[in-house]
Every structure is written in C-alpha cells, then in structure tokens.
Amino acid sequence: MNRALLTIVAMLAITPAMAQDTTDLVYSIEASASVSPIVSMFQEPRYPGATDELSYGYGGFVQVQWRPGRLVAFGIMTGWAFLAHDELPSNPTIDDEGPVTASATLTAIPLQVFVSMRSEHFKAGLGMGPYLMMSQLESDDVSKGSRFELGLTFVSSYVFPISSTLKIGPELRVLYLDYRGILSIMPSVVLTSTLYEY
Amino acid sequence: MMQRALIILLLLCTACVSELAPVPELQYDLEHLESTTTPLTEQQRAALDGVYVVEQGKGAFGDTVVGRWINDRFCLYAIHDVVFAELAGGARQDSIILGGYYRIVRSGRGATFGFGMKGDDQTLDGTTSDGERLSFRRVRDAYQSPPPIHVLAHRGGGRNSERLGVSENSMAMVRYASILGATGVEIDVKQTRDGEIIVFHDDTFSPRTVVGAYLLGRVDAFRLTDIKRYGQLIHGESIPTLDEMLAMIVDSTQLSFVWIDVKDAHSVDRIIKAQQQASEYARALGRTLEIIIGIPTSDVFTAFLRSPQANNIPFLYELDAETALAYPNCRVWAPRWTNGIPSSQIDALHAQGKLVFTWTLDVRDYIADFLYGSKIDGILTNYPSLVNAMHSVQY
Numbered sequence: 001m002n003r004a005l006l007t008i009v010a011m012l013a014i015t016p017a018m019a020q021d022t023t024d025l026v027y028s029i030e031a032s033a034s035v036s037p038i039v040s041m042f043q044e045p046r047y048p049g050a051t052d053e054l055s056y057g058y059g060g061f062v063q064v065q066w067r068p069g070r071l072v073a074f075g076i077m078t079g080w081a082f083l084a085h086d087e088l089p090s091n092p093t094i095d096d097e098g099p100v101t102a103s104a105t106l107t108a109i110p111l112q113v114f115v116s117m118r119s120e121h122f123k124a125g126l127g128m129g130p131y132l133m134m135s136q137l138e139s140d141d142v143s144k145g146s147r148f149e150l151g152l153t154f155v156s157s158y159v160f161p162i163s164s165t166l167k168i169g170p171e172l173r174v175l176y177l178d179y180r181g182i183l184s185i186m187p188s189v190v191l192t193s194t195l196y197e198y
Numbered sequence: 199m200m201q202r203a204l205i206i207l208l209l210l211c212t213a214c215v216s217e218l219a220p221v222p223e224l225q226y227d228l229e230h231l232e233s234t235t236t237p238l239t240e241q242q243r244a245a246l247d248g249v250y251v252v253e254q255g256k257g258a259f260g261d262t263v264v265g266r267w268i269n270d271r272f273c274l275y276a277i278h279d280v281v282f283a284e285l286a287g288g289a290r291q292d293s294i295i296l297g298g299y300y301r302i303v304r305s306g307r308g309a310t311f312g313f314g315m316k317g318d319d320q321t322l323d324g325t326t327s328d329g330e331r332l333s334f335r336r337v338r339d340a341y342q343s344p345p346p347i348h349v350l351a352h353r354g355g356g357r358n359s360e361r362l363g364v365s366e367n368s369m370a371m372v373r374y375a376s377i378l379g380a381t382g383v384e385i386d387v388k389q390t391r392d393g394e395i396i397v398f399h400d401d402t403f404s405p406r407t408v409v410g411a412y413l414l415g416r417v418d419a420f421r422l423t424d425i426k427r428y429g430q431l432i433h434g435e436s437i438p439t440l441d442e443m444l445a446m447i448v449d450s451t452q453l454s455f456v457w458i459d460v461k462d463a464h465s466v467d468r469i470i471k472a473q474q475q476a477s478e479y480a481r482a483l484g485r486t487l488e489i490i491i492g493i494p495t496s497d498v499f500t501a502f503l504r505s506p507q508a509n510n511i512p513f514l515y516e517l518d519a520e521t522a523l524a525y526p527n528c529r530v531w532a533p534r535w536t537n538g539i540p541s542s543q544i545d546a547l548h549a550q551g552k553l554v555f556t557w558t559l560d561v562r563d564y565i566a567d568f569l570y571g572s573k574i575d576g577i578l579t580n581y582p583s584l585v586n587a588m589h590s591v592q593y
Contacts (some may be wrong), residue, residue, distance in 0.1 A: 046411040047428045084411060093424045101426060105413040135412040143391065143424045145415030147402060179405050 023071025029196040032157075034171050035060040036188025040083045043181025047086060047104070055084035059186060061153075061173065063114050063127075064195075077114040077127045077153065082107050082177065083184060095139075102139040108132065108175070110153055121160065121169070127153030131177060151177040157190045167192040208234035221361045222298035228270070228286035231268070231297045231541055237286030242294065243267050246315075248336050249591055250274075250322070255332035257307075258302060262544065264340050264590040268376045269452065274334075275587035280304050282583035284377050285313065292317055300326075303581065306361050309486075330495025340590035347569070348455050348576030349585045351499070352558050353399055356580055358406065358432060365431035367397045369427050369438050369446050375453065379586030383447075383555075384578050385494070387440050388467035393423040395440040395472060401461075407432060418462075440469065444476035448485055457514055457532075457555075457578070459492045463501040466491075470502075470511055472576035490514045490529055519543040523550060532578070534561040539572040562588070 008178035038057040059082055064073030084106040090099035093127070109132040117124025130148040137143040154176070171190035176183055238246075247266055252259045259498070260278025267273075274283035285298030294315040301308035311332060318334040323447055353366035355375035362378075364370040367385055377385050386399040396417070400406070403413045403420075413420065413429035423475035438446075447453055460469055473489050480487040492514045493499045497519070502508055512529040515522045522531035523546060531547050532555040533540060544554045557578035559565055568574045569589055579585050 042411060044405075044409045045410070048410065048430050086412075089425060095421050098369060104428060108410050133414055135333070135414055137412060137420070137424045137428060139423070141421065141425075143420045144402070145413070145419045147404065147415040149404075180403070180411065 011143045019189040027198050028067045028194050029064065030067055030073070030075075030192060031059065031062065031064050031143040032190050032192040032196075034173065034186075034188040034190040036171075037174070038083065038175075040182055040183050040184040041085070041174075042138050042146070043154050043183075044099070045104075046084055047088060050086065055086075056101055057082035058082060059195055061082075065114060065116065071117050071119070073116050073118070075116075077110055077112045080100045080107065081184065081186075092149065100139040104135060104137045107134045107136075108151075108177070109134070110151065110175075112151075112153060114153075116155070116156075117150050121158050122156070123159065125154075127155065131175075133177075133180070137161075149177060149179050151175060157192075159190065159192055165194045208477070218359060218361060218589075219306060221301075221363075222308060223363075224308050224310055225331070226299045226310045228271070228284070228298060231295070232286045232288060235290050237288050238294065242289065245320075246272060246294070246336070248339050250334035252334050253333040253335055255326075255330060255334070258300060258307075258326075258330075258589070259334075262591055263334060264587045265334075265336070265588070266379075266590070270569055271298075271377055273377055273379065273583075274300065275590070277587045277591055279583070280581040280584045282378060284313075291574055296324075297320070303356075303360050303362070303583075314435065321593060329403060330340045336343040341592040343589070343592075345575075346381065347589050348382050348553075348555065348557065349380050349589070350382045350384050350455060350457060350557075350576055350578040351375040351582045352399070352578055352580045354383050354385050355582075357488075360580060363433060365433045365435050367399055368431050368433070368435040370435050370441060372443065372447060372449060372453070375582065375587060376451060377583075379583035380453070382453050382457065382488075382576070384442075384457040384459055385401055385443060386459045386461055387465065387469060387561050389462045389468070390420060390422045390423040390425060393468060395465055395468050396422065396425065397438045397440055399461075402482075403429060405432075407493055407544070408437070409434070440472045441475070444472060444489065445479065448476060448480045448483060448487060453486065455576070456487065456489045456498075457492045459471050459494060459532075460487065460498045460502075463497040464494075464500040466498065467505055470505055473511065474507070488529070489511070492516065492532070510511045516557075516584065518538075518546065521552060522547060522552065530555055530576075535564060535568065539568060539574075541572060543583045544573050559585075 024088045038059050038191040040055045061079030063077035065073040087102050088102040112127035112129035114127045131151040136147040156173040157171035159167035161167050168191050173186040259276045261465050263274045263276050265274050272285045276497045280303040285296040287296035295444035296313040299310045309326040309328045311324050311326040313322040315322050318337045324332045352509050355371040356362050358366045385397050388393050388398045410429035424489050477489050494516045514530040514532050515528050522528045530553045535556040547554050553575040555576035560580050577585050
C-alpha cells in the first residue's frame with residue numbers, strides 16, 4: 001500500500017516536470033556521496049531469543065544522476081550499509097563439543113534506480129530496487145549467506161555550494177526493507193559534485 | 199514514450215511481495231473441556247463417527263460434513279470447501295459436550311464453537327463465537343475403502359500460505375497433520391553445508407520460511423549449528439533435522455506413511471541412512487509406518503542407484519511408470535495429477551503389488567475424478583481435510 005502511494009506521488013511529480021520547454025536547457029551529470037551512522041529497527045527478532053529491536057551500524061552511499069535541466073533527475077545508487085552485529089552466548093543444546101563464541105553481522109548493498117526532485121538547495125528522492133543482503137556467521141567456522149531482496153530508500157538533503165561544482169549539506173536517509181521488516185535511519189553529511197554539463 | 203518507460207520502471211521497482219492477510223487466533227481450551235467432562239465410552243465415540251447432514255451452519259460447512267475421532271479429538275471435515283474443525287469434550291449428565299474451533303482454510307476465517315448432543319439424539323447442536331447456530335444430524339457411517347486410501351499432507355501438513363498457525367515442515371505441523379485429516383505426510387529435505395539433513399522445502403532461507411535476520415540465502419551455505427542458533431521457522435519452531443522428525447513421527451503420531459521428498463541428489467546416502475534407522479526403530483516399537491524415499495528427478499534417481507543399498511530400499515518414483523515397474527523395490531509410482539488418470543498403468547502396478555499416488559491435488563473436481571473414477575491408492579494434497587471428507591462420504 002505504502003509503495004503504491006509512493007509510486008503515484010513520484011509519477012505525479014515527474015509528469016509536469018517532463019512537460020517543460022526543452023529549449024536552452026543545461027543537462028548535467030551529478031554524483032553524490034554520503035557516510036553516516038545507522039540506527040536500524042527490526043520488526044522480528046534477529047535471532048531466537050533476541051529482545052533488542054534496535055541495532056547500530058554505519059554505512060556509505062553513492063549515487064550518480066542525470067539531470068535533464070529540470071527539477072527531476074534520474075540515476076543509480078549503490079553503497080554499503082552495516083546494519084547489525086550480535087554476539088550470542090554459547091548454547092549447550094547446540095554447542096555439544098564445548099562452549100563457543102558466536103557472532104553475526106548483517107550488511108546490505110543497494111543496487112537501485114534513483115529518482116529525485118529538487119529546488120535550489122533542497123532535494124528529495126526515492127531509490128527503488130534490490131538490496132543484496134549479506135550475513136556472516138562466525139564461531140569455530142565462518143558461514144556466509146546472501147540474497148537479493150527488494151527495498152526502498154528515501155533521501156532528503158539540504159545542500160550549500162562550497163565551490164562552482166561542489167555542494168555540501170545534511171542529509172536524512174531512510175532504508176526500508178519491508179519483506180524482512182527492517183527500517184534504518186541514517187542522518188548523514190552529503191557531498192554533491194557536478195561531473196559534466198552539456 | 200519516455201513517460202511510459204518511466205512509469206513501467208517505477209512499477210517494476212516498487213513491485214512488492216504480497217503479504218497474506220492475518221487470520222484470527224482461534225484459542226479454545228480443549229484440555230480444560232476434557233478435564234471438566236467424563237471421557238466418552240468407545241460406544242459413544244463410535245456413535246459420533248460418521249456422515250452428518252448440516253441443517254444449520256451451511257454458510258461455513260456446506261451441506262455435508264464428516265465427523266471422525268482422531269485419538270482424543272473429534273474432527274469435522276467439510277466437502278464443499280476446505281473447512282475443518284477440531285473439538286474435544288466428553289459426557290456431562292445425560293449429554294455429550296464438545297467444544298473447539300473451525301477454520302475455513304482458503305479464506306482464513308474461523309470461529310470457536312460448542313456442541314451438545316442429548317441422550318440418543320443423533321444431532322449435534324451448538325453456537326459459534328460469531329453467534330451462528332449450528333445443527334448437524336448424523337445420517338450414516340463414513341465410508342471406509344478396503345484398503346484405506348492414503349491421504350498425504352503436503353509439506354508435513356500444509357504450506358505456510360494456508361495460515362494454520364504452525365509452520366510448514368515443522369514437527370508441530372506434522373503432529374497436527376492427523377487433525378487436518380491426513381494419514382501420512384510428505385516432507386522435504388535439504389542438505390546443510392556440513393552434510394546434515396534438515397526438513398525444509400526451499401533452496402534458500404527467506405522471510406517466507408524463517409525468522410532470523412542472519413539466516414538468509416542458500417541452505418547449503420550454513421552449518422546445522424548456524425541454522426539452529428540463528429533461525430526459527432515462522433511460527434517459532436526449531437528447524438528439524440530429518441532424524442529428529444522421523445523419531446518424532448514414530449514416537450508421537452499415528453501416521454502410517456512418510457514420503458521423504460529428496461531435493462538434493464548428493465544427499466541421498468545420508469537420507470537412506472536416516473530412513474533405515476527410523477524404519478528399524480518403528481519396527482522395534484511395532485508401529486505400522488512406511489517411510490519411503492521420494493525420487494522426483496532423474497538426477498536423484500541416478501544418485502539413488504549408486505547407493506550400495508539401492509536394491510533394498512523402498513522408494514517412490516515420480517517419473518515414468520515403466521521404470522517404476524522395472525524395479526522390484528519401487529513401492530509407489532507417483533505421477534503428477536495433471537497427467538490425467540493412468541488407468542491401465544495403475545492396473546499394471548497393482549498387479550505387481552505396488553501403489554499409485556498422485557500429487558499435489560487440491561482442486562475439488564479433480565479430487566473427485568481421482569477418488570471416484572480411478573483405483574488410485576493415495577493423494578498428496580495441501581487440503582487433507584477435503585480429500586478425507588470426499589473419500590468418507592462415498593457409499
């Protein structure tokens with residue numbers, strides 16, 4: 001339901017932007033990068049017996065967008081988000097060969113298309129598409145698993161120019177993996193650069 | 199053009215995994231009712247078994263239901279849709295009191311309800327928690343074919359999408375399978391990274407099947423200890439090993455048939471070992487239980503034939519009838535139901551003392567075709583209550 005609503009909003013936003021006059025427009029390619037801490041909320045226990053819904057991590061994202069001289073821009077986004085880390089006590093029913101220290105990490109790599117709208121300083125955008133979810137489990141051995149899952153990334157930022165091609169400002173990024181019930185919030189600093197204009 | 203492309207792209211990128219609507223919790227304290235009533239005599243229990251005409255309550259149950267004691271539970275199965283009820287109870291003064299719940303599987307609706315039967319009256323009267331009146335009049339005994347048909351429950355009893363409150367392929371689901379009308383179960387097995395066999399259907403762990411943020415991706419990427427430590431099935435059950443599951447079936451159920459659906463060719467030897475151990479254990483306890491290795495593909499069959507015990511292990515073969523006829527230890531031939539009713543092949547297999555099952559049959563009209571128009575020995579289904587009821591109402 002939420003996704004359908006967002007899709008409609010995004011389409012409504014795009015349609016008038018595309019109807020603008022196409023003469024004397026400056027097209028550009030822009031790149032943005034941001035790094036930040038992450039607070040994640042897990043709807044389901046991360047492992048049997050887990051009681052803490054919150055986890056803390058960090059991450060960085062980059063996006064490249066084509067801006068066709070209008071308010072709207074299109075591009076792709078990727079990055080790396082360290083979502084959770086847990087250390088589990090030894091479980092005698094499982095660890096029948098003696099106590100072990102077990103730890104697990106969960107990371108996510110978005111591979112998404114990104115659509116944004118912006119005014120002079122303010123930008124809001126939506127990333128849509130898969131996340132590569134990866135887990136690593138360590139005890140007396142290491143196991144790694146991965147899987148693509150669909151997700152959304154909401155981004156809003158307010159940037160100031162610091163040179164003719166560079167802008168910087170605060171950004172709020174929200175990752176939403178509804179199939180897995182994970183909501184992550186990332187307050188960050190974003191650096192935006194115009195790579196090419198024509 | 200560009201707009202159209204963008205709209206399609208947006209729709210693709212926001213395509214979501216559809217979630218099933220939640221179903222009501224149907225909590226009824228069956229044990230309390232049992233403890234506050236006097237246990238029924240065998241005669242009283244036998245008098246309740248049978249076919250009932252629904253006089254009130256047709257909305258949920260249709261025109262006819264079958265009542266059947268499964269151990270200490272009285273179960274009702276409808277024939278117009280996938281509806282089952284689980285009741286407990288006993289005698290109080292001159293009446294029989296029953297209470298429990300019913301569930302309409304495909305819609306997820308259900309309610310708790312109580313029944314009473316006075317004296318020698320053959321009618322169960324009651325009211326649901328929704329205030330609906332129920333009145334079921336017993337008209338005759340249920341049909342029992344010689345030999346009984348095998349009603350095999352898919353994925354241990356039902357898929358997660360059936361929203362039964364227990365997870366597919368869990369030990370709780372297999373224990374529940376009898377209540378759902380099954381006489382046997384089909385379970386799926388996968389091999390872990392360290393060569394252990396778990397009861398699990400999919401190639402990968404996902405939120406469809408497991409809870410646990412760290413258990414994701416291919417099943418064979420994880421060791422059994424990782425799986426036990428970091429994951430649970432979606433209703434909180436532990437993911438069972440094949441050994442644990444088979445021991446539980448022998449010890450705690452009255453199921454008569456287990457179909458082990460082999461998903462990985464390279465796991466055949468380990469599965470044969472588990473099958474042999476559990477079969478010996480069942481024999482030692484005097485249990486009538488057939489545990490059969492299901493061969494769904496030629497790869498699995500090739501691996502099975504390479505096993506040193508291949509000539510001694512009974513197996514179920516899903517491919518051609520000719521191969522099933524050619525191997526003396528092929529106990530069951532199980533073609534897909536969409537291939538139609540193989541009447542001549544059924545006769546040939548029966549002549550060799552083999553059984554014929556079909557899978558996975560959930561469509562009412564086709565269940566009727568196989569039950570009433572063929573000599574099929576068993577049906578694998580997601581709706582064992584429906585197959586059980588449709589079989590039981592025959593004359």
